[in-house]
Amino acid sequence: MHLMLLGFNATAIQLSVAFAGRKSVFAKKENARALLIVSSQKALLIAVAVLEQLSGALGESGLLVLPCVATHINQVIINVDA
Known part of the structure; x- marks a missing residue:
């Protein structure tokens, strides 16, 4: 699973740089x-x-996932900026 995520995310980053060029923060x-x-x-x-x-x-699992997703997005943003 980890290698699959690494491959997908590496491809997505390369596509981002390819489309945005030097203006991309990921250049x-x-x-x-x-x-x-x-x-x-x-x-x-x-x-x-x-x-x-x-x-x-603890409640409806679909609703409990929402704070987990929000927290994960915040973690990604904070760790990239650090």
Whole structure:
């Protein structure tokens, strides 16, 4: 799973640079590398798997995933900027 995420995200970053050219913030290697590592984390996948195993004990699993997604997006943004 991790290698699949790395491959997909590396391709997406390369396409971003190809379309935007030098104007892309990911044209710098260190920015592209940071985004690649942070966006390939499996934290969101693990959170969804754990919520599904709870079988609704804490509430509707579809609604419980929303804060996990929001937190993951914030983590990606903060880690890339750092």
